[in-house]
Amino acid sequence: MAEQVWAGTTYGNEWMHKWLIRMLRYIDVRILYLFLAVFIIPVCLVVNPSRGIAYRYFRRRIGYGRLKSAWKTYVNHCLFGQVVVDKFAMYAGKKFKIEIEGYDKFIELTKHQEGFVQLSAHIGNYEIAGYTLVCRDKRMNALVFAGEKASVMRNRDKMFAGTNINMIAIQPDMSHLFEIDQALQDGEIVSMPADRINGSPKFLEHDFLGAKAKFPLGPFSVATIRALDVLTVNVLKTSATGYKIYVTPLPYDKSATRQEQIRQLSKAYVAELEKRVKQYPEQWYNYFEFWQEG
Amino acid sequence: MEQLIKDLKLQIKNALNLEELSLEEFDENAPLFGDEGIGLDSIDILEIIVLLEKEYGIRLANPKEGKAIFQSVKTIAEYVQANRKK
Numbered sequence: 143m144a145e146q147v148w149a150g151t152t153y154g155n156e157w158m159h160k161w162l163i164r165m166l167r168y169i170d171v172r173i174l175y176l177f178l179a180v181f182i183i184p185v186c187l188v189v190n191p192s193r194g195i196a197y198r199y200f201r202r203r204i205g206y207g208r209l210k211s212a213w214k215t216y217v218n219h220c221l222f223g224q225v226v227v228d229k230f231a232m233y234a235g236k237k238f239k240i241e242i243e244g245y246d247k248f249i250e251l252t253k254h255q256e257g258f259v260q261l262s263a264h265i266g267n268y269e270i271a272g273y274t275l276v277c278r279d280k281r282m283n284a285l286v287f288a289g290e291k292a293s294v295m296r297n298r299d300k301m302f303a304g305t306n307i308n309m310i311a312i313q314p315d316m317s318h319l320f321e322i323d324q325a326l327q328d329g330e331i332v333s334m335p336a337d338r339i340n341g342s343p344k345f346l347e348h349d350f351l352g353a354k355a356k357f358p359l360g361p362f363s364v365a366t367i368r369a370l371d372v373l374t375v376n377v378l379k380t381s382a383t384g385y386k387i388y389v390t391p392l393p394y395d396k397s398a399t400r401q402e403q404i405r406q407l408s409k410a411y412v413a414e415l416e417k418r419v420k421q422y423p424e425q426w427y428n429y430f431e432f433w434q435e436g
Numbered sequence: 437m438e439q440l441i442k443d444l445k446l447q448i449k450n451a452l453n454l455e456e457l458s459l460e461e462f463d464e465n466a467p468l469f470g471d472e473g474i475g476l477d478s479i480d481i482l483e484i485i486v487l488l489e490k491e492y493g494i495r496l497a498n499p500k501e502g503k504a505i506f507q508s509v510k511t512i513a514e515y516v517q518a519n520r521k522k
Binding site: 317319320322323327341342343344359360363364367368401 | 453477478479481482483485486495496500502
């Protein structure tokens with residue numbers, strides 16, 4: 143079985159990113175979607191091993207037939223291309239229609255003095271949420287992959303300038319942990335993905351879409367270490383220019399033992415993720431062998 | 437100092453659930469991280485940070501100090517002795 147490794151970086155070089163942003167200032171995203179669907183995705187499907195991974199996901203985990211799984215594999219790759227285009231469209235200043243379910247839950251937690259943790263996953267397009275779920279009085283700290291392309295980081299910095307968002311890059315010397323802890327002690331929000339094992343190899347095992355899957359221990363450990371409130375935020379694409387953000391509180395018994403707290407919290411996260419993946423099966427973008435099966 | 441090292445070993449063992457590690461085997465000079473030592477990782481650091489705060493009232497102000505402090509139980513003990521508030 144392949145290792146759970148993902149480069150975590152946006153495809154393409156700086157030059158390509160710059161031109162994509164320039165182009166997106168003038169053209170409709172749908173033109174690029176069409177170009178991707180006709181010329182780029184078919185080539186990607188031939189050369190990229192993600193094809194087999196996505197196909198097996200639709201076949202075994204979602205339960206589609208052979209033909210439908212093959213078609214959905216194509217749709218899944220087209221959608222992945224679209225969310226990357228959307229990300230650059232956002233850098234280019236394009237606006238998307240955003241609908242939020244559970245916004246009151248987010249607002250409620252921002253009123254508390256304590257910090258809280260926001261867990262995401264690699265489905266849909268989480269980066270869109272960063273620009274929408276922002277609080278004036280509580281700084282949002284987003285954990286990001288340190289090896290991300292400089293152009294992407296620069297564009298993120300530009301987008302986040304003037305907002306209350308801070309990037310914490312995952313560092314090999316573990317200094318990001320101190321930043322996370324400091325932010326939470328200061329009553330801020332820390333946002334991080336909880337579906338990929340990155341850094342610490344420690345994991346939790348859960349039944350997910352009918353088979354055992356590994357989830358990183360870190361995010362759940364960080365949240366429970368100071369018995370903080372936790373939300374999960376999933377952002378799913380609903381149309382060419384629309385997204386829906388689902389904000390869901392993840393309950394756990396804060397008086398239970400740490401191990402039990404971690405178990406309850408991770409179970410609630412996985413249940414919510416499963417619900418959203420079943421709702422939007424084509425927007426699953428973990429292109430590695432996620433499940434422990436033959 | 438000897439007592440502090442003993443206390444820290446016990447507190448770290450309990451906080452990190454290191455059931456298989458006996459206190460006698462827990463060498464205060466052994467590196468805490470990496471394959472050659474106790475084998476702790478980044479998540480365990482956070483647990484130790486909170487432990488130091490709860491037990492000794494220490495808040496690490498400078499993240500850059502972290503690497504030097506968390507080299508071994510002995511380096512943690514030295515830091516605790518110099519900075520403890522309780």
